[in-house]
Structures are given as structure tokens and as C-alpha cells.
Amino acid sequence: MSRYKLILFLFLTTIIYAKPIIVQSTLKVDEILSSSKVYVDETNTVTLKDIEENKVAFKNNNDKRLSYGYSPNFNIWIKFTLQNNTDKIITKILEYNNPLTTHIELFDLENKLSYKDGILQINKDRNSLTPIFNIVLNPHETKTYYLKASSYITTLIIELKLWEVDRFYNKELKYQSILQLFFGAMLILAVYNMFIYFFSLDKSYFYYVLYILGVVIHQLMYTGVAHTYLIKQQWLIYSVEYAVLVIMIPVLTLAFFSKAFLKLSQYKKHNRILNILIFITIAVTPLFLVTDMYNNYRNIPSIILAIFLIYITIYALIDKNRQAYFIITGWSIIFFAVIVMYLSSLGVFPIFKVFPYFIESAFLLEALLFSVALADKINHLQIERDNINQTLITQQETEKDRLSIEVKNKTEELQEAVHQQTTLLKELNHRVKNNMQTIISLVQLQAVEIEDKDTLDMFLTIQNRISAMRHLHELLYKQKDVSHINSFEYFDILVDALQCSYDKDVDITFNVKENLAVEPAIACGLILNELVTNSFKYAFSDDSIDAKIDIELYKVGDMYHLNIFDNGVGYNVKTSRTSFGLVLVTTFVKEHLKGTIVIDTTHGVSNKIVWRESE
Numbered sequence: 001m002s003r004y005k006l007i008l009f010l011f012l013t014t015i016i017y018a019k020p021i022i023v024q025s026t027l028k029v030d031e032i033l034s035s036s037k038v039y040v041d042e043t044n045t046v047t048l049k050d051i052e053e054n055k056v057a058f059k060n061n062n063d064k065r066l067s068y069g070y071s072p073n074f075n076i077w078i079k080f081t082l083q084n085n086t087d088k089i090i091t092k093i094l095e096y097n098n099p100l101t102t103h104i105e106l107f108d109l110e111n112k113l114s115y116k117d118g119i120l121q122i123n124k125d126r127n128s129l130t131p132i133f134n135i136v137l138n139p140h141e142t143k144t145y146y147l148k149a150s151s152y153i154t155t156l157i158i159e160l161k162l163w164e165v166d167r168f169y170n171k172e173l174k175y176q177s178i179l180q181l182f183f184g185a186m187l188i189l190a191v192y193n194m195f196i197y198f199f200s201l202d203k204s205y206f207y208y209v210l211y212i213l214g215v216v217i218h219q220l221m222y223t224g225v226a227h228t229y230l231i232k233q234q235w236l237i238y239s240v241e242y243a244v245l246v247i248m249i250p251v252l253t254l255a256f257f258s259k260a261f262l263k264l265s266q267y268k269k270h271n272r273i274l275n276i277l278i279f280i281t282i283a284v285t286p287l288f289l290v291t292d293m294y295n296n297y298r299n300i301p302s303i304i305l306a307i308f309l310i311y312i313t314i315y316a317l318i319d320k321n322r323q324a325y326f327i328i329t330g331w332s333i334i335f336f337a338v339i340v341m342y343l344s345s346l347g348v349f350p351i352f353k354v355f356p357y358f359i360e361s362a363f364l365l366e367a368l369l370f371s372v373a374l375a376d377k378i379n380h381l382q383i384e385r386d387n388i389n390q391t392l393i394t395q396q397e398t399e400k401d402r403l404s405i406e407v408k409n410k411t412e413e414l415q416e417a418v419h420q421q422t423t424l425l426k427e428l429n430h431r432v433k434n435n436m437q438t439i440i441s442l443v444q445l446q447a448v449e450i451e452d453k454d455t456l457d458m459f460l461t462i463q464n465r466i467s468a469m470r471h472l473h474e475l476l477y478k479q480k481d482v483s484h485i486n487s488f489e490y491f492d493i494l495v496d497a498l499q500c501s502y503d504k505d506v507d508i509t510f511n512v513k514e515n516l517a518v519e520p521a522i523a524c525g526l527i528l529n530e531l532v533t534n535s536f537k538y539a540f541s542d543d544s545i546d547a548k549i550d551i552e553l554y555k556v557g558d559m560y561h562l563n564i565f566d567n568g569v570g571y572n573v574k575t576s577r578t579s580f581g582l583v584l585v586t587t588f589v590k591e592h593l594k595g596t597i598v599i600d601t602t603h604g605v606s607n608k609i610v611w612r613e614s615e
Contacts, residue, residue: 020083020142021162030162032094034064036080044075044150048107048114051077051146068156076158078147084137093168096131097159099224100151106133107146119154119227128172129224135162174455179223182360186216188439204260207253214250215363222359248281251302251309254331258309262316262323270312277305310335322380330366337362379518382483439466461533461581485521487553488512494525495532495551502536506547513554520611523592524553524562530581531564531607539568539605555613560595562609570601 021035037058039046050056058079068076084090096104096117104118117123117131126132137143149158163171190212197205220226255278258264264271281301313331316324337359392411396404475490488510495508516524532549540547552563585607589597595611 020081022083022085029164029167031064031160032080032082032162033066033078033158033160034062036061036078036160038066039077039079041075041077042073044073046075046077048109048146051107052109064159066158068158070155071152072150072156073152075148075150076156078149078158078160079144080147080160081142081144082135082137082162083142084140087139089139090137091165092135092137093163093165094133094135095128095161095163095168096133096147096149097161098155098157099130099227100154100222101131101149101156101158102151102153103149104131105148107148108143109146110143118149118151122227126228128168129176129228132168174450174452176225177450177455178357178360179219179225182357182364183216183219183225185364185439186212190216202260204257207257207260211250211253211257214253218247218250219359219363248302251306252278252281255305255309258313258327261327262313262321264312264316267312267315267319270315274308274312277301277308281305306335306338326369326376330369333362333366333369376519379483484515484517487515487521487524490521490525491528491551491553494528495549498529498532498536502533504536504540504547506536506540506549509548509550511550511552511554514560516553516560517614520560520593520614523588527562527585527588527609528564530585534581535564535566535568535605538571539566541569558613560611560613564607565604567604570603570605572601 021030021032038061039056039058046056056077058077066076068074094106100119102118102120104116104121106115106117108114115123115133117126117133123131135145147160149156190209193205193209193212196202197209217226220230255274259271259274264274281304284301310331313324313328317328340358475485475493491510491512499506499508528551532551535549546567548565548567550563550565552561554561586597589595589609589611593609593611594614595609598606598608600606600608
């Protein structure tokens with residue numbers, strides 16, 4: 001008798017707390033998890049029959065996102081009711097917004113139907129990166145669905161969204177297009193660094209290529225691209241079981257890259273410890289795959305190795321290792337991105353709601369940073385060459401008789417080295433320019449397929465940023481002296497390209513009196529690109545008369561002054577301070593030029609940048 005009372009109680013409770021979700025045909029997207037009921041089946045024994053007989057006590061849920069961490073050993077049941085109050089048939093798409101869950105099943109008890117999806121049972125007709133289900137409601141129909149989710153290997157994060165069909169596929173097309181652009185750019189960067197390795201035989205670039213490929217493989221798995229398009233169904237179980245190797249490979253290549261790039265052999269004790277950790281990671285990680293320790297400790301070796309890499313880079317930085325300044329910045333970006341991604345996987349900080357392309361942007365930003373590091377390394381080699389020249393001249397004057405033969409031989413060797421360095425430098429600049437042009441072409445090809453105005457504008461901004469650096473390398477390739485750049489010619493080419501992009505009738509005035517070294521020229525080119533782009537996009541309306549932009553570059557003592565003015569409508573500095581363009585400008589001024597910037601929007605926009613000539 002008590003059993004029937006319990007069933008009656010559960011049935012009445014379900015009726016009292018039922019919250020049907022009113023489905024509207026015009027609503028583009030609706031979050032439904034917070035209006036659903038949840039049951040955690042910790043015994044993994046609840047069946048659909050138990051659900052039908054009301055033996056399961058579902059609890060109300062108010063969270064829009066449920067996170068149960070990595071590989072929980074239980075099933076989650078979600079119950080939700082949809083109601084169509086209209087006279088029309090409503091068709092929607094239910095998106096399970098997590099591509100990494102292994103098993104998902106949606107039950108339609110009224111029609112005795114079930115639909116499966118998830119990494120290990122992907123619907124072969126699906127063309128989206130996340131699991132989706134078609135929902136059809138007849139006029140004035142109310143229907144209850146049950147969703148069962150489990151993930152004994154990967155993360156179990158549940159987020160359900162009900163989409164208008166066209167809206168969902170537009171969103172999915174945009175997202176997959178951005179991912180295509182990211183993977184294309186990363187692969188081009190890998191080819192570019194491989195060419196540098198062939199010319200310089202510097203192993204650090206070879207290891208960096210392996211790291212890029214490891215990152216690409218990781219992102220293919222993490223975003224669901226590999227599971228949806230690349231890996232066959234019978235191989236999915238292996239790709240999920242051995243996903244720890246996908247994490248281990250980038251960390252190992254980072255370790256080898258750090259050893260070569262920072263020349264860690266000079267720190268014998270630390271280098272020995274790093275070799276031991278690399279060996280342990282390679283030996284122990286596969287062992288976890290065949291033991292019961294896998295779920296709890298699978299990433300421990302890679303994490304320990306990554307932490308030690310951060311430590312040894314900081315140690316090299318304290319030891320004034322020049323390359324450590326660049327590598328610590330790049331590592332900081334990547335490790336911050338990894339930590340945020342891990343926290344997002346645990347449901348602690350959902351970064352992808354705020355910035356969907358956070359991880360891809362972090363990797364591309366790191367790639368740009370190492371391009372600057374490469375230019376700095378070449379520039380530093382040139383300075384060392386000049387110092388060697390001066391040393392030889394001094395020796396020739398003081399010990400002319402005794403060392404005349406030796407000086408002559410060394411001078412000939414040095415001249416040959418200078419010729420090889422110059423040839424390599426010109427070829428390098430030429431290849432950099434060609435590779436950047438290839439990236440621009442890819443951006444342009446991708447942009448042709450996109451109709452969204454904001455997305456097209458974003459593609460144009462990316463194209464102009466890359467063009468700013470391409471113009472610099474094109475001028476360096478043409479010049480005999482590659483230590484400095486003709487600032488007027490560089491600025492004129494850059495601004496002319498921007499004016500053609502935005503087709504604005506603006507009077508551009510140049511007052512450029514100084515040439516710049518390569519490193520500050522890179523920063524100034526990107527700064528000028530951002531500020532002039534802002535002027536073209538926002539300062540002037542289509543019918544503006546007497547629109548003007550003034551660009552000045554001069555030197556007072558050892559201080560450089562770069563001023564960019566426009567007589568447009570101006571903007572609110574406080575509300576625009578967090579825009580990506582202004583953040584990028586501020587970063588290059590402070591971090592690369594070690595200078596200051598003053599922005600005045602009283603009459604138009606005035607940007608005054610001052611920095612000291614580097615010694």
C-alpha cells in the first residue's frame with residue numbers, strides 16, 4: 001500500500017510543479033534548462049520504464065548550465081515540457097551545447113521514439129559541431145521530453161537551447177567559418193616556420209611547427225570538428241580513450257621548443273631536471289591509459305611538466321636571457337587560455353559565452369608575438385654583427401703588424417657571413433611578405449562567402465592588420481639597409497591601402513621627418529593601421545565635407561613623437577576604452593615602444609604617442 005502512495009505522491013508532485021515551456025515560432029533562441037527538472041541517477045540503474053511509471057523523483061532546476069566535471073560515474077536525466085499555443089506547426093532545433101559528451105539520448109514517450117547522439121554515437125546525418133535534435137509541435141500541442149546524458153571519459157556539461165531552424169544554421173555556419181580560418185592560418189604559420197627551419201637549421205622552429213600541429217589536433221578534438229567530419233565512427237572510441245595524448249603532445253613540443261629557443265643547456269641543473277620530466281611524461285602517461293588511475297591522474301605528468309616550463313622560463317628571464325621576454329609573454333597567453341578553458345570545462349567560468357573564439361584568438365595572438373620575436377632575433381643578430389665589425393677594426397688599428405694576416409682572413413670570413421646573413425634576411429622578408437599575402441588571400445576568399453556585415457567588417461580589419469606587416473616586409477626586401485625603414489614610404493603605402501578599403505574621400509596629410517628601426521616600425525605600423533581604420537570607419541559620415549587626417553612623425557632630442565589627428569565626430573574615451581582596437585594600440589605603445597599615449601576627443605580625435613629612442 002505504501003508503494004502506491006509513493007507513486008501517487010510523485011505523480012501529484014509532477015503535476016503541481018510542472019512548468020510547460022511556451023514555444024513561440026518567432027523566438028530565435030530560448031534557454032530551456034532552467035525550466036526543466038533534473039534527476040541524478042548515481043546507481044546507473046534507472047530505466048525508461050521507471051520514468052514511465054513515475055518511480056523517479058525529478059527535482060526543479062534553476063540553473064542555465066549544469067556541470068559535473070570530468071568523467072562522472074552516473075547518468076543525468078532531464079525532463080522538460082514544451083507547449084505550442086498557436087494554430088501552426090512549430091519546428092525547432094534542440095541543441096545540446098557541448099560537443100564532448102559521449103552519450104546523449106532524447107526520448108519522446110508519446111510517440112515511443114528515441115534519438116541518440118554524442119561523441120560515441122554521432123548521428124551520421126548531423127552537420128553541426130554540437131549534438132542537435134529536431135522538435136516538432138502540432139497546433140495547441142503539449143509534449144514532455146526526457147533527455148539522458150552520460151560521459152564516462154570526457155566532461156559532462158549540460159546546456160540546452162531551443163533554436164529557430166534558420167537562426168541555428170546561420171550561427172553554425174559563422175562559427176565553422178571562423179574555425180576554418182583559424183585552422184588555415186595555423187597551418188600556414190606551420191609551413192612558414194618550417195621554411196625558416198630549412199634556411200636557418202634552428203631546431204627551435206622545427207619544434208614550434210610540431211607544437212602548432214599539436215595545437216591544431218587539440219582544437220580539432222575540443223571543438224568537435226574531428227568527431228563530426230574527420231574521424232570515422234569506429235575510431236571514435238580510440239580517439240576519446242586516448243585523448244590524454246592529444247594534451248601531452250603540445251606540452252612535450254613546448255618543452256623541446258623551450259630547450260632550443262632559450263638555449264637551456266647553459267643552465268645544466270635545470271636542463272637535467274627538464275630532461276627527467278620529459279622522460280617521465282613520455283613513459284608514465286601511456287601507463288595511465290591501461291590502469292585504474294587514468295581518470296584521476298591522467299593529466300598530472302603534463303601539468304607538472306608545464307609548471308616546470310613556466311618556472312625555468314622565469315629563471316631565464318631573471319638571468320636576463322633576451323629570448324625569455326618573448327617566450328614568457330607567449331607562455332602566459334597560452335597557459336592563461338588553457339586554465340580558462342579548463343575552468344570553463346568544469347563550469348566555473350563560462351568564457352565562451354562572453355567570447356566564443358577565446359582559445360583561437362589566444363593561439364593566433366601567441367603566433368603574432370613569436371613573429372615579432374623572430375624579427376627581434378634577426379635584428380639582434382645584425383647588432384652582434386656590427387659589434388664584431390667594430391671589434392675587428394679596433395684590433396686592426398692596435399695590432400696591425402702582428403695580426404694583419406689573421407685580421408685579413410677573419411675579415412673575409414666575416415664578409416662572407418655578412419653576405420649570407422643579408423641574403424637570408426632578404427629571403428626571409430620576402431617569404432614573410434608572401435606568406436602574409438597568402439593569409440590575406442585566404443581571408444578574402446572566406447569573406448566572399450559571408451553576408452553578415454559585422455563579420456565582413458571583422459574580416460576586413462584582420463586583412464588590414466596583416467597588410468600593415470606585409471607592407472613593412474615588402475619594403476625591407478627592396479632596401480639594401482634593412483636596419484631602418486623609410487617611414488614616409490611605409491606610412492603612405494599603409495594609409496593608401498586603408499583608404500582604398502573603405503572608399504572614403506578624406507584628405508590625408510603627412511609630415512614624416514624621421515625613419516624608424518625595424519622593431520618600432522612594426523609597432524608604429526600596427527598602431528597607425530588601427531587609428532586610421534577607426535577614423536575611416538567612425539569619424540566621418542558618407543557626406544562629410546573637408547574630412548581630414550594629419551599624420552606626423554618627428555624627433556625632439558632622443559624622444560620620438562607620432563601624432564595622428566582627424567577632424568571627425570570624435571567618441572567617448574571612457575566607453576570605448578575596452579574596444580579591441582584601442583587595447584591593441586595601448587598594448588603596442590606600452591609594451592613594445594615603452595612609451596605613452598594621450599587621446600583627446602575635444603575637437604575630432606587627437607592621438608599623441610611619445611617614446612624614447614632605444615639604446
